[in-house]
Amino acid sequence: MDDKQLFFEFLELEKYRISLSLGECLLDSRPLGRGETGIVFKARMNGKDVALKFFLFRGDDSGKEMWLNKLKARYLTISLLETRDNIVQYADFDIVTIQGEEIPVLVMKLYKCSLEEYRNILSMDTFLKLFRFLTNTVHFLHSMGICHGAIRPRNILVDDHNEFVLTDVSIIENSDSGYSDITAIGEVLQWYAFGNTSNDVAISKVFPSLKLYDQIVERCLAQDNSQRFRSVDEILSFVEIQKERDPNELLKEFSLICRKNFPKELPEFVHCSDQAKIAKLFSEFVSRKDFFGSNLIYFTDVERNIFSPQICKNGYIKFDNSAQYKVLDIWIHSDSDMRNDYILVHHSNTLPEKVNGKDVYRWAVYEDRTQITWEEAMNGFAENDGDIVALDRTKVEFFNRIPREGYTFIALNHLHSLTSPANTGTLRDYFFRFSFSYVNRYILEDMNNLTKQHIAAPRRK
Structure with missing residues (x-):
């Protein structure tokens, strides 16, 4: 037996x-x-x-x-x-x-779940967090002479604070076998984006502003040893070379985009409800996605995400790979100290989309034309006129339409003081005030005065 x-x-x-x-x-x-x-x-x-x-x-x-x-x-x-x-x-x-x-x-x-179960809603922030977790953990294990050898989604657990931990660590001499962990980093990132590890579609098809990670995954999975990363240090060095941006250049570019679209009103405050001007402003940020990378973020009253906009039909704007907003009006603040620059977006209640005869706020589109349910997209298979279509080798775009009216705050990560995790409570307090009163210049002046009590200085990453 x-x-x-x-x-x-x-x-x-x-x-x-x-x-x-x-x-x-x-x-x-x-x-x-x-x-x-x-x-x-x-x-x-x-x-x-x-x-x-x-x-x-x-x-x-x-x-x-x-x-x-x-x-x-x-x-x-x-x-x-x-x-x-x-x-x-x-x-x-x-x-x-x-x-x-x-x-x-x-x-x-006992942990909450595995990464397999946690992948219910795709998030760019979670993708980047997963990359940091994988590189940090593998780097540490290799420095201790340990190769895991079996890193896969079910061996990555999630705790009650949504932090990742690695299980089933193997003890192997850290020689060429360490390459299997480098390969696993690429496979897990690929799996998170597409739901499988046999996909040769670029990561940027799911997360448009993360073109850098197309190259990272490709080099982790390369069959040619001369092209493949040999260590986590090589991966991190590659990231720093590709992503490094002078904070002052980031501040100047953000300020320039705001001022060039409202030359008569800025510096200081400008309020705009002209949809054509709003679309033109956001189009400028669309064209500069690669420049800003993950340095530009947006806050809601409950979360923060990388701002990677896309102009949609019918006046909608996607703020990242899925979140879709109907913008009513915006406030922009810009002054001589570019660290204080930001955009405050007021968005409206929205109507659902009809998919398969049902009203939904979340859905997906494959091959740029065919609507499918969110569940089909997450499962990796769609049903079309009785036929089952595999989605692993086609472009799938996600839509998560935000149904309720509210505000989002757009600024440069770690350069505007309210984007610092230590100060986000101040921003949430103002979101609470916004919900009871139409935002005006006086409320924003009060917020700016309080902001100046915090410190946010340009620095190199």
Whole structure:
């Protein structure tokens, strides 16, 4: 009888109760997940929810002792790392003995979900956060002489604060095998954008302002060793060379776009409800996406995202790869200190789109013409007149129409003081005021005066 069959018969017999060194455990009857190396259950131990990973041996008995010793060594090595901020938190390594067979188990912190389950709504900010997580974590592991060797979406977990952690870390000599982790960085980024790893469509088809990452993914996956990144350091050096922008140049370009579109009114304040002028202003930012990259952001009352606009039909404007707004009017502030420049957008309630006979606020379009549901786009398959169409090799554009009236604040990330995470509470306070009163010059002057109490200085990244 193999370990798997023995293990499940044991659980049923014990009614999913087991005894470990840390205490008695009651397991859920259905596993959280299964993988190549074992099976994970949610369990209750000493009044706390935990995850238990059981390792099930495959092979003849002669190799089991060596396999078990390697597992113990892996647990010890990971437990002794200098920092484990990006690594799954293990509480204990234990052994369950069933009819003389030893089945190892890791007691771990219980996480909210895996990246596979977390990918329900595409977000440019999440893509960039995932890139930083992958590069930071792989760089750290390689510096410790550790190659993961099996980085994939189901091995990336998400905690209650939506931070990523890596599980199933393997202990391998960090030689050429480290290339598999570099390849995995490209594969996971590709998977997040398209839902699969066999797609040769550019990342910028999903996130138009992230053309830089087309090259990063391509070089992570390159078959030619001379073209492929050899280390995370090479990836990060490439990013810095491509993305570096002098803060003063960013400030000047933002100010120039505002002033050239309103030469009679600026500097200081200008209010505009002329839709033609608003569209022309945003068109200027569309043409400068590559210049601004991820340095230009927009705030709502609940979140911040990279501002990467696109002019749509019927007066709508997309602020990123999916969020679609109907702009009513705008306020622009510009003065001699370009750090104070911003655009405040007032957007209206919107009507739903009709897709497959239903009113929806979220949908997608493939091949620039065919409307499909959001769910079809996320699943990677569309149904068209009874035929199933695979979407992995075609352009898919997402639309998430914002239904409620409100405001968004556009400024340069970390250069305007209200874009600093420490000061976003001030901005949210004003969004709250905006919801009760039509915005006017006096409210904005009050906001600007309070803003000047904060500090935001141009600096190189």
